[in-house]
Amino acid sequence: MATQHDIALTRALAELPGPLPPSGVIHLAIPHTSRFTIVGNHLAQHAELSLVAIGIGVHIQSMPTGSEVGIKALASRFAEGERTIAAALRELEAHGYLSRTRVRLANGRLVTRTVFCNQPGAALRGGTVVTPVPLVAPVPAPAPLVTPAHVPVVVAPAPAPSPSPSPEPTPVPEESHPPVRVPSRTAPKAARRPLPRPRELTPELRQTASAILAGLRSHAKELVLSEDDVEALVPGVAAWLERDAHPDSIRHALTTELPQPPKHPAKIVKHRLTVLLPPPLPGAHELAPVRRTLVIPLQNCDGCDRAFRATAPGHCRGCRNEPTATAA
Numbered sequence: 001m002a003t004q005h006d007i008a009l010t011r012a013l014a015e016l017p018g019p020l021p022p023s024g025v026i027h028l029a030i031p032h033t034s035r036f037t038i039v040g041n042h043l044a045q046h047a048e049l050s051l052v053a054i055g056i057g058v059h060i061q062s063m064p065t066g067s068e069v070g071i072k073a074l075a076s077r078f079a080e081g082e083r084t085i086a087a088a089l090r091e092l093e094a095h096g097y098l099s100r101t102r103v104r105l106a107n108g109r110l111v112t113r114t115v116f117c118n119q120p121g122a123a124l125r126g127g128t129v130v131t132p133v134p135l136v137a138p139v140p141a142p143a144p145l146v147t148p149a150h151v152p153v154v155v156a157p158a159p160a161p162s163p164s165p166s167p168e169p170t171p172v173p174e175e176s177h178p179p180v181r182v183p184s185r186t187a188p189k190a191a192r193r194p195l196p197r198p199r200e201l202t203p204e205l206r207q208t209a210s211a212i213l214a215g216l217r218s219h220a221k222e223l224v225l226s227e228d229d230v231e232a233l234v235p236g237v238a239a240w241l242e243r244d245a246h247p248d249s250i251r252h253a254l255t256t257e258l259p260q261p262p263k264h265p266a267k268i269v270k271h272r273l274t275v276l277l278p279p280p281l282p283g284a285h286e287l288a289p290v291r292r293t294l295v296i297p298l299q300n301c302d303g304c305d306r307a308f309r310a311t312a313p314g315h316c317r318g319c320r321n322e323p324t325a326t327a328a
Contacts, residue, residue, distance in 0.1 A: 052087075053091040053092055060092075069114055069116075096120030098117075099116075101113050195236045201234075213230045213237060216255060223255060224265060225266055229265075254273070296311060297309065304318065
Protein backbone atom coordinates (compact mmCIF):
# COMPACT_ATOMS: atom_id res chain seq x y z
CA MET A 1 0.00 0.00 0.00
CA ALA A 2 2.87 2.40 0.77
CA THR A 3 4.45 1.72 -2.65
CA GLN A 4 1.19 2.39 -4.48
CA HIS A 5 0.77 5.61 -2.51
CA ASP A 6 4.29 6.77 -3.37
CA ILE A 7 3.74 6.01 -7.05
CA ALA A 8 0.48 7.92 -7.07
CA LEU A 9 2.10 10.84 -5.27
CA THR A 10 5.02 10.93 -7.74
CA ARG A 11 2.62 10.82 -10.68
CA ALA A 12 0.53 13.66 -9.20
CA LEU A 13 3.61 15.81 -8.64
CA ALA A 14 4.72 15.22 -12.22
CA GLU A 15 1.39 16.54 -13.51
CA LEU A 16 1.68 19.83 -11.59
CA PRO A 17 2.17 22.84 -13.86
CA GLY A 18 5.38 24.82 -13.58
CA PRO A 19 8.55 24.07 -11.61
CA LEU A 20 8.25 22.84 -8.03
CA PRO A 21 9.52 25.12 -5.23
CA PRO A 22 12.89 24.05 -3.76
CA SER A 23 11.50 24.08 -0.21
CA GLY A 24 8.25 24.52 1.68
CA VAL A 25 4.91 22.80 1.39
CA ILE A 26 3.47 21.72 -1.96
CA HIS A 27 -0.34 21.64 -2.16
CA LEU A 28 -2.17 18.82 -3.87
CA ALA A 29 -5.65 20.35 -3.87
CA ILE A 30 -8.24 17.73 -4.80
CA PRO A 31 -11.77 19.19 -4.64
CA HIS A 32 -14.08 17.59 -2.07
CA THR A 33 -17.48 16.36 -3.17
CA SER A 34 -18.76 15.35 0.31
CA ARG A 35 -17.84 15.50 4.02
CA PHE A 36 -16.12 18.87 4.07
CA THR A 37 -16.29 22.13 6.01
CA ILE A 38 -15.13 25.52 4.74
CA VAL A 39 -12.84 27.25 7.23
CA GLY A 40 -11.63 30.81 6.78
CA ASN A 41 -7.92 31.58 6.76
CA HIS A 42 -8.59 34.20 9.45
CA LEU A 43 -9.00 31.22 11.84
CA ALA A 44 -6.63 28.68 10.30
CA GLN A 45 -3.80 31.24 10.03
CA HIS A 46 -4.67 33.38 13.07
CA ALA A 47 -1.57 35.20 14.30
CA GLU A 48 -2.58 35.32 17.99
CA LEU A 49 -4.29 31.96 18.54
CA SER A 50 -2.31 28.91 19.62
CA LEU A 51 -2.22 25.80 17.46
CA VAL A 52 -4.45 23.98 19.96
CA ALA A 53 -7.04 26.79 19.84
CA ILE A 54 -7.03 26.80 16.03
CA GLY A 55 -7.47 23.02 15.92
CA ILE A 56 -10.32 23.05 18.44
CA GLY A 57 -11.97 25.94 16.59
CA VAL A 58 -11.85 24.01 13.31
CA HIS A 59 -13.19 20.90 15.04
CA ILE A 60 -16.12 22.76 16.65
CA GLN A 61 -16.98 24.44 13.34
CA SER A 62 -17.12 21.04 11.65
CA MET A 63 -19.53 19.55 14.23
CA PRO A 64 -23.30 19.63 13.61
CA THR A 65 -25.60 21.79 15.74
CA GLY A 66 -26.32 20.25 19.13
CA SER A 67 -22.98 18.44 19.48
CA GLU A 68 -21.30 18.41 22.88
CA VAL A 69 -18.22 20.64 22.73
CA GLY A 70 -17.57 21.19 26.44
CA ILE A 71 -14.21 20.70 28.14
CA LYS A 72 -14.89 17.14 29.30
CA ALA A 73 -16.40 16.13 25.94
CA LEU A 74 -13.34 17.41 24.06
CA ALA A 75 -10.93 15.88 26.58
CA SER A 76 -12.55 12.47 26.08
CA ARG A 77 -12.11 12.85 22.31
CA PHE A 78 -8.54 14.22 22.11
CA ALA A 79 -5.26 13.51 23.89
CA GLU A 80 -4.88 17.05 25.26
CA GLY A 81 -5.79 17.47 28.92
CA GLU A 82 -8.66 19.49 30.35
CA ARG A 83 -6.42 22.43 31.29
CA THR A 84 -5.01 22.74 27.76
CA ILE A 85 -8.49 22.51 26.22
CA ALA A 86 -9.92 25.04 28.71
CA ALA A 87 -7.14 27.50 27.87
CA ALA A 88 -7.78 27.05 24.14
CA LEU A 89 -11.52 27.69 24.60
CA ARG A 90 -10.72 30.89 26.51
CA GLU A 91 -8.55 32.00 23.58
CA LEU A 92 -11.44 31.45 21.17
CA GLU A 93 -13.72 33.41 23.51
CA ALA A 94 -11.27 36.29 23.73
CA HIS A 95 -11.18 36.62 19.92
CA GLY A 96 -14.96 36.37 19.45
CA TYR A 97 -15.18 32.89 17.90
CA LEU A 98 -16.84 31.29 20.93
CA SER A 99 -19.48 32.45 23.40
CA ARG A 100 -20.57 30.54 26.51
CA THR A 101 -23.45 31.90 28.60
CA ARG A 102 -25.56 30.45 31.42
CA VAL A 103 -29.30 30.41 30.65
CA ARG A 104 -32.28 29.08 32.61
CA LEU A 105 -34.69 26.73 30.83
CA ALA A 106 -38.45 26.71 31.27
CA ASN A 107 -38.16 23.92 33.87
CA GLY A 108 -35.79 26.04 35.97
CA ARG A 109 -32.61 24.13 35.06
CA LEU A 110 -29.43 26.13 34.38
CA VAL A 111 -27.48 25.11 31.25
CA THR A 112 -24.49 26.49 29.35
CA ARG A 113 -25.36 27.76 25.86
CA THR A 114 -22.39 27.57 23.48
CA VAL A 115 -22.40 29.63 20.28
CA PHE A 116 -19.60 29.41 17.69
CA CYS A 117 -19.28 32.16 15.07
CA ASN A 118 -17.25 31.30 11.97
CA GLN A 119 -16.64 35.00 11.12
CA PRO A 120 -16.67 37.17 14.26
CA GLY A 121 -15.26 40.16 12.40
CA ALA A 122 -17.98 40.09 9.76
CA ALA A 123 -20.68 39.61 12.42
CA LEU A 124 -19.53 42.70 14.29
CA ARG A 125 -19.36 44.82 11.14
CA GLY A 126 -22.81 43.76 10.00
CA GLY A 127 -24.56 44.03 13.39
CA THR A 128 -25.02 42.00 16.52
CA VAL A 129 -27.66 39.59 15.17
CA VAL A 130 -26.84 36.88 12.66
CA THR A 131 -28.81 33.89 11.37
CA PRO A 132 -27.36 30.36 11.30
CA VAL A 133 -26.69 28.94 7.84
CA PRO A 134 -28.21 25.51 7.03
CA LEU A 135 -25.69 22.66 7.22
CA VAL A 136 -26.37 21.70 3.56
CA ALA A 137 -23.20 22.12 1.50
CA PRO A 138 -23.55 22.37 -2.30
CA VAL A 139 -21.85 19.58 -4.23
CA PRO A 140 -19.37 21.13 -6.71
CA ALA A 141 -18.69 19.57 -10.08
CA PRO A 142 -15.45 17.54 -10.41
CA ALA A 143 -12.50 19.70 -11.36
CA PRO A 144 -8.94 18.93 -12.53
CA LEU A 145 -6.05 18.71 -10.12
CA VAL A 146 -4.81 22.20 -9.19
CA THR A 147 -2.34 23.54 -6.67
CA PRO A 148 -2.45 27.32 -6.21
CA ALA A 149 -0.39 28.62 -3.32
CA HIS A 150 -3.30 30.51 -1.79
CA VAL A 151 -5.83 27.69 -1.73
CA PRO A 152 -8.33 28.18 1.14
CA VAL A 153 -8.07 25.57 3.88
CA VAL A 154 -10.61 22.76 3.44
CA VAL A 155 -11.19 20.45 6.38
CA ALA A 156 -13.25 17.26 6.47
CA PRO A 157 -15.87 16.19 8.64
CA ALA A 158 -19.61 17.01 8.30
CA PRO A 159 -22.24 14.29 7.96
CA ALA A 160 -21.84 12.29 4.75
CA PRO A 161 -24.91 11.75 2.57
CA SER A 162 -26.05 8.20 2.00
CA PRO A 163 -24.63 6.61 -1.16
CA SER A 164 -28.04 5.25 -2.07
CA PRO A 165 -30.19 7.52 -4.29
CA SER A 166 -32.27 9.80 -2.12
CA PRO A 167 -34.09 13.06 -2.69
CA GLU A 168 -32.07 16.24 -2.22
CA PRO A 169 -32.51 17.77 1.24
CA THR A 170 -34.63 20.85 1.28
CA PRO A 171 -32.75 23.80 2.78
CA VAL A 172 -34.55 25.38 5.70
CA PRO A 173 -35.36 29.03 4.98
CA GLU A 174 -33.35 31.51 7.00
CA GLU A 175 -36.50 33.13 8.41
CA SER A 176 -37.34 29.95 10.35
CA HIS A 177 -34.09 30.07 12.36
CA PRO A 178 -34.18 32.01 15.64
CA PRO A 179 -31.69 34.87 15.76
CA VAL A 180 -28.44 34.21 17.62
CA ARG A 181 -26.87 37.08 19.52
CA VAL A 182 -23.12 37.39 19.15
CA PRO A 183 -21.44 39.20 22.06
CA SER A 184 -19.40 42.23 21.10
CA ARG A 185 -16.71 41.44 23.67
CA THR A 186 -15.96 38.95 26.39
CA ALA A 187 -16.91 39.50 30.02
CA PRO A 188 -14.23 41.21 32.12
CA LYS A 189 -12.20 38.95 34.38
CA ALA A 190 -12.23 39.42 38.12
CA ALA A 191 -9.18 41.21 39.52
CA ARG A 192 -6.63 38.98 41.22
CA ARG A 193 -6.14 39.32 44.96
CA PRO A 194 -2.86 41.00 45.96
CA LEU A 195 -0.13 39.22 47.90
CA PRO A 196 -0.76 39.55 51.65
CA ARG A 197 1.57 41.81 53.61
CA PRO A 198 2.31 42.02 57.36
CA ARG A 199 1.54 45.06 59.45
CA GLU A 200 5.28 45.57 59.95
CA LEU A 201 8.01 43.72 58.04
CA THR A 202 10.63 43.45 60.76
CA PRO A 203 14.17 42.15 60.07
CA GLU A 204 13.37 38.97 61.99
CA LEU A 205 10.29 38.28 59.87
CA ARG A 206 12.22 39.02 56.65
CA GLN A 207 15.05 36.65 57.61
CA THR A 208 12.73 33.78 58.57
CA ALA A 209 10.53 34.24 55.47
CA SER A 210 13.57 34.28 53.16
CA ALA A 211 14.89 31.08 54.74
CA ILE A 212 11.53 29.32 54.29
CA LEU A 213 11.26 30.32 50.61
CA ALA A 214 14.87 29.46 49.78
CA GLY A 215 14.50 26.05 51.42
CA LEU A 216 11.34 25.00 49.56
CA ARG A 217 13.41 23.13 46.95
CA SER A 218 14.64 20.83 49.74
CA HIS A 219 11.04 19.68 50.30
CA ALA A 220 9.81 19.86 46.67
CA LYS A 221 12.48 19.80 43.96
CA GLU A 222 10.11 21.53 41.52
CA LEU A 223 9.94 24.72 43.60
CA VAL A 224 13.25 26.33 42.62
CA LEU A 225 12.86 30.09 43.16
CA SER A 226 15.22 32.81 42.01
CA GLU A 227 16.54 35.53 44.30
CA ASP A 228 14.10 38.03 42.77
CA ASP A 229 11.21 35.62 43.36
CA VAL A 230 12.21 35.14 47.00
CA GLU A 231 12.46 38.90 47.53
CA ALA A 232 9.02 39.46 45.98
CA LEU A 233 7.34 36.67 48.01
CA VAL A 234 8.88 37.54 51.40
CA PRO A 235 5.93 39.79 52.47
CA GLY A 236 3.46 36.94 51.87
CA VAL A 237 5.34 34.49 54.08
CA ALA A 238 5.88 37.24 56.67
CA ALA A 239 2.10 37.75 56.83
CA TRP A 240 1.69 34.03 57.64
CA LEU A 241 4.38 34.22 60.32
CA GLU A 242 2.76 37.32 61.81
CA ARG A 243 -0.41 35.27 62.23
CA ASP A 244 1.54 32.68 64.28
CA ALA A 245 1.71 30.11 61.47
CA HIS A 246 4.45 27.55 62.12
CA PRO A 247 7.19 27.31 59.44
CA ASP A 248 6.41 23.60 58.95
CA SER A 249 2.76 24.46 58.31
CA ILE A 250 3.80 27.05 55.72
CA ARG A 251 6.08 24.53 53.94
CA HIS A 252 3.32 21.93 53.95
CA ALA A 253 0.82 24.36 52.41
CA LEU A 254 3.28 25.40 49.67
CA THR A 255 4.71 21.99 48.70
CA THR A 256 1.87 19.44 48.85
CA GLU A 257 -0.17 18.32 45.81
CA LEU A 258 1.73 20.40 43.27
CA PRO A 259 0.54 20.35 39.62
CA GLN A 260 2.73 18.27 37.34
CA PRO A 261 4.74 19.66 35.81
CA PRO A 262 4.76 23.04 37.61
CA LYS A 263 5.61 25.51 34.83
CA HIS A 264 5.73 28.66 37.00
CA PRO A 265 6.86 27.84 40.59
CA ALA A 266 6.80 31.49 41.73
CA LYS A 267 3.19 31.93 40.54
CA ILE A 268 2.14 28.74 42.35
CA VAL A 269 3.71 29.91 45.62
CA LYS A 270 2.16 33.39 45.27
CA HIS A 271 -1.29 31.93 44.60
CA ARG A 272 -1.15 29.62 47.62
CA LEU A 273 0.18 32.34 49.92
CA THR A 274 -2.77 34.51 48.86
CA VAL A 275 -5.74 32.11 48.84
CA LEU A 276 -4.66 29.88 51.78
CA LEU A 277 -3.80 32.71 54.20
CA PRO A 278 -5.00 31.60 57.68
CA PRO A 279 -6.95 34.01 59.92
CA PRO A 280 -5.26 35.55 62.97
CA LEU A 281 -5.34 33.49 66.17
CA PRO A 282 -8.14 34.58 68.53
CA GLY A 283 -7.14 36.66 71.56
CA ALA A 284 -7.87 36.03 75.23
CA HIS A 285 -10.96 38.26 75.22
CA GLU A 286 -12.38 36.32 72.26
CA LEU A 287 -11.94 33.02 74.11
CA ALA A 288 -13.54 34.26 77.40
CA PRO A 289 -16.24 31.93 78.74
CA VAL A 290 -19.83 32.97 78.22
CA ARG A 291 -21.47 34.37 81.34
CA ARG A 292 -24.51 32.44 82.47
CA THR A 293 -27.41 33.70 84.63
CA LEU A 294 -27.70 31.91 88.01
CA VAL A 295 -31.11 30.25 88.39
CA ILE A 296 -32.24 29.65 92.02
CA PRO A 297 -34.35 26.47 92.31
CA LEU A 298 -37.80 26.21 93.90
CA GLN A 299 -38.12 24.69 97.40
CA ASN A 300 -41.19 23.60 99.45
CA CYS A 301 -41.51 25.26 102.85
CA ASP A 302 -41.10 22.80 105.73
CA GLY A 303 -43.77 24.66 107.73
CA CYS A 304 -46.56 25.61 105.33
CA ASP A 305 -45.54 23.61 102.25
CA ARG A 306 -45.52 26.82 100.21
CA ALA A 307 -43.14 27.04 97.24
CA PHE A 308 -40.29 29.55 97.49
CA ARG A 309 -36.89 30.05 95.84
CA ALA A 310 -33.80 29.21 97.86
CA THR A 311 -30.52 27.44 97.38
CA ALA A 312 -31.30 24.94 100.20
CA PRO A 313 -34.50 23.50 101.78
CA GLY A 314 -36.00 25.28 104.84
CA HIS A 315 -38.79 27.71 105.71
CA CYS A 316 -40.29 30.41 103.55
CA ARG A 317 -40.05 34.08 104.52
CA GLY A 318 -43.54 34.06 106.10
CA CYS A 319 -42.75 31.10 108.38
CA ARG A 320 -39.40 32.58 109.35
CA ASN A 321 -41.11 35.89 110.37
CA GLU A 322 -44.09 34.20 112.13
CA PRO A 323 -42.48 33.96 115.65
CA THR A 324 -41.54 37.63 115.48
CA ALA A 325 -45.10 38.60 114.51
CA THR A 326 -46.56 36.47 117.38
CA ALA A 327 -44.17 38.05 119.91
CA ALA A 328 -45.16 41.51 118.80
